[in-house]
Amino acid sequence: MHLKYESFVREPLVDGEKNYHQVTEDIVRPIEQKPGRMWYVGFFFSVILLCWGVFSVFWEVYYGIGVWGINRTVGWGWDITNFVWWVGIGHAGTLISAILLLFRQGWRTGVNRAAEAMTIFAVMCAGQFPIFHMGRVWDAFFVLPYPNSRGPLWPNFNSALMWDVFAISTYFTVSLLFWYSGLVPDFATIRDRAKTKLRKRLYGLASFGWTGTAKNWQRHEALSLVLAGLSTPLVLSVHTIVSFDFATSVIPGWHTTIFPPYFVAGAIFSGFAMVNTLLIVCRKIMGLEDYITVGHLEAMNKVIVLTGSIVGVAYLTELFMAWYSQVVYEQDAFKWRIMGPYWWSYWAMMTCNVVSPQLFWFKKLRRNIPFTFVMSIVVNIGMWFERFVIIVTSLYRDYLPGSWTYYSPTWTEMGFYVGTFGLFFTCFFLFAKYFPVIAIAEIKFILKTSGESFKKEMAPIDAKSTEEFKHELEHAHH
Amino acid sequence: MAIKKFAVACYNDEEVLFPAVKKVRHSGFKLHDVYTPFPVHGLDHALGLKETDLHVAGFIYGITGTATAVGFMSWIFTSDWPINFGGKPHWSLPAFIPITFELTVLFAAVGMVLTFCYLNQIMPGVKKHVFHPRQSDDLFVVALEISDANEQEAINFLKTTGAVETSVQIAESEWWYGRFDKEEPYEKYTTVNG
Numbered sequence: 001m002h003l004k005y006e007s008f009v010r011e012p013l014v015d016g017e018k019n020y021h022q023v024t025e026d027i028v029r030p031i032e033q034k035p036g037r038m039w040y041v042g043f044f045f046s047v048i049l050l051c052w053g054v055f056s057v058f059w060e061v062y063y064g065i066g067v068w069g070i071n072r073t074v075g076w077g078w079d080i081t082n083f084v085w086w087v088g089i090g091h092a093g094t095l096i097s098a099i100l101l102l103f104r105q106g107w108r109t110g111v112n113r114a115a116e117a118m119t120i121f122a123v124m125c126a127g128q129f130p131i132f133h134m135g136r137v138w139d140a141f142f143v144l145p146y147p148n149s150r151g152p153l154w155p156n157f158n159s160a161l162m163w164d165v166f167a168i169s170t171y172f173t174v175s176l177l178f179w180y181s182g183l184v185p186d187f188a189t190i191r192d193r194a195k196t197k198l199r200k201r202l203y204g205l206a207s208f209g210w211t212g213t214a215k216n217w218q219r220h221e222a223l224s225l226v227l228a229g230l231s232t233p234l235v236l237s238v239h240t241i242v243s244f245d246f247a248t249s250v251i252p253g254w255h256t257t258i259f260p261p262y263f264v265a266g267a268i269f270s271g272f273a274m275v276n277t278l279l280i281v282c283r284k285i286m287g288l289e290d291y292i293t294v295g296h297l298e299a300m301n302k303v304i305v306l307t308g309s310i311v312g313v314a315y316l317t318e319l320f321m322a323w324y325s326q327v328v329y330e331q332d333a334f335k336w337r338i339m340g341p342y343w344w345s346y347w348a349m350m351t352c353n354v355v356s357p358q359l360f361w362f363k364k365l366r367r368n369i370p371f372t373f374v375m376s377i378v379v380n381i382g383m384w385f386e387r388f389v390i391i392v393t394s395l396y397r398d399y400l401p402g403s404w405t406y407y408s409p410t411w412t413e414m415g416f417y418v419g420t421f422g423l424f425f426t427c428f429f430l431f432a433k434y435f436p437v438i439a440i441a442e443i444k445f446i447l448k449t450s451g452e453s454f455k456k457e458m459a460p461i462d463a464k465s466t467e468e469f470k471h472e473l474e475h476a477h478h
Numbered sequence: 479m480a481i482k483k484f485a486v487a488c489y490n491d492e493e494v495l496f497p498a499v500k501k502v503r504h505s506g507f508k509l510h511d512v513y514t515p516f517p518v519h520g521l522d523h524a525l526g527l528k529e530t531d532l533h534v535a536g537f538i539y540g541i542t543g544t545a546t547a548v549g550f551m552s553w554i555f556t557s558d559w560p561i562n563f564g565g566k567p568h569w570s571l572p573a574f575i576p577i578t579f580e581l582t583v584l585f586a587a588v589g590m591v592l593t594f595c596y597l598n599q600i601m602p603g604v605k606k607h608v609f610h611p612r613q614s615d616d617l618f619v620v621a622l623e624i625s626d627a628n629e630q631e632a633i634n635f636l637k638t639t640g641a642v643e644t645s646v647q648i649a650e651s652e653w654w655y656g657r658f659d660k661e662e663p664y665e666k667y668t669t670v671n672g
Contacts, residue, residue: 204658
């Protein structure tokens with residue numbers, strides 16, 4: 001029996017007078033109703049972006065990788081920038097669903113479903129970039145270690161790029177399983193109250209025939225806990241391995257041991273910003289302000305200011321190490337980052353990631369919704385520039401001055417990036433329409449300790465002395 | 479596959495459910511199962527259920543993943559096709575760590591989820607009898623297996639436990655392949671009032 005009392009000091013996680021049935025009503029209502037006009041406009045717009053992306057990718061595959069702006073010196077451009085950016089965004093979902101579960105953070109229940117959906121869609125977007133960057137994309141399956149007719153010649157398991165293949169595919173699979181295992185009971189809720197035959201049939205399939213017996217729930221809890229325990233080191237390993245793509249090379253600006261923690265902090269930083277962007281819009285349009293409260297947004301803003309500061313320290317450490325190393329190539333790489341032809345990208349990164357998030361030290365601003373929304377976009381712009389700075393400004397002036405170059409993307413590269421936005425938002429709009437955006441069963445689980453109306457009833461418990469409270473708890477039933 | 483008769487009681491709060499479950503266990507009636515809309519902590523103990531061994535299964539799957547990754551890479555790099563990568567040793571264990579870790583997690587997660595589905599007997603296309611449409615919403619449902627002989631006795635007993643609704647149902651007790659939009663011909667639902 002878990003503690004049925006929570007201090008007044010903690011603000012409620014579910015606002016308003018709610019009972020279990022009201023929770024179901026509030027969260028399932030958007031699924032049972034026809035979507036509003038905003039949904040159709042947004043969905044249609046996303047599909048157009050997706051189509052544009054498909055066209056850009058088709059163009060690249062048909063004419064070859066030469067249609068992109070990348071060249072012999074700058075071999076990685078927007079494609080890998082976008083790959084790292086999208087993977088990073090995904091990290092917040094796993095942090096919320098797994099790490100905060102282990103830390104027993106009650107506020108995760110309001111946002112974990114949508115954040116995990118974001119993870120899955122973001123990883124789907126990320127995966128496109130390395131695959132199409134291969135050029136001959138029809139040979140992409142060569143990265144898989146299957147017994148082949150070429151020897152069999154195996155892929156190089158000692159390569160950081162190969163580790164990436166394993167890390168990203170494992171991350172996607174495990175996130176999907178974790179997400180879906182939480183969805184199964186909620187689909188059963190939708191199924192049991194469905195009025196139309198089609199909905200009953202489809203959600204019946206999606207719910208796997210879940211009925212929620214005591215034993216089922218006991219196993220479900222065990223599964224969630226172990227999957228959270230597995231996902232926690234997994235999410236840290238994924239961006240660590242992404243950073244190895246750079247750190248295991250000998251390029252000035254890449255070859256540093258600070259990269260793994262620096263990348264992981266940056267990933268969480270941009271991911272939480274994206275969660276804020278999505279949820280501020282979602283709660284408004286779907287009327288879920290009682291479940292995704294200002295308190296939830298504030299909690300995420302606190303994570304943003306923390307990880308933003310970590311990233312800031314990492315940037316300064318890089319500069320210090322470049323100077324302290326006394327390696328001329330390292331020093332020049334950083335000098336040109338700050339003052340070279342790409343100075344604007346470095347300063348955009350510094351402003352958006354280090355300077356502006358510091359405003360979140362003010363509680364008033366952390367709880368200000370329009371400000372949070374603007375900041376969430378600023379942070380994601382900043383984090384995109386971070387990856388651009390790391391990739392392009394480490395490559396464009398290499399050891400041989402004769403091959404120095406200036407890289408700019410072409411329309412196909414930009415179209416590809418735009419297309420992944422289309423993919424991401426198309427998926428997210430479908431998710432918001434057909435899936436419970438908030439974990440119904442989990443909200444019910446915390447309702448009696450963290451619901452606003454139930455918190456009011458805790459005044460008599462609060463008035464008791466500690467001894468009295470302890471005595472009663474020990475002698476409660478069973 | 480067995481079609482049985484059930485006496486079903488619905489409770490609207492877990493605070494009422496706990497004493498009711500206690501009474502049911504001491505009553506001598508055959509308890510079929512308890513259905514709740516969310517995990518109610520302590521209910522498994524109140525019902526006398528054993529702890530699940532799902533995490534042990536997860537550990538075994540994880541170890542299998544570790545062994546697969548280390549074994550496979552070792553075999554490839556030392557015996558199947560040794561390649562010289564810049565003069566480094568063929569059996570370069572530190573470089574195997576990332577893939578070994580990923581495969582450990584992958585095997586553990588996939589294995590556990592499949593085991594979870596198998597143990598709970600859930601799968602797309604599987605259907606089980608839903609005793610009350612609100613058992614996944616806000617009702618806590620206790621189902622007793624009864625016969626014609628003790629039907630009245632069971633209903634009278636359940637009414638004393640604080641149930642908000644009681645019923646007698648004829649239904650399949652296990653899972654079967656079916657669609658949730660179709661009712662089975664043998665199913666019968668009789669609400670007992672007062």
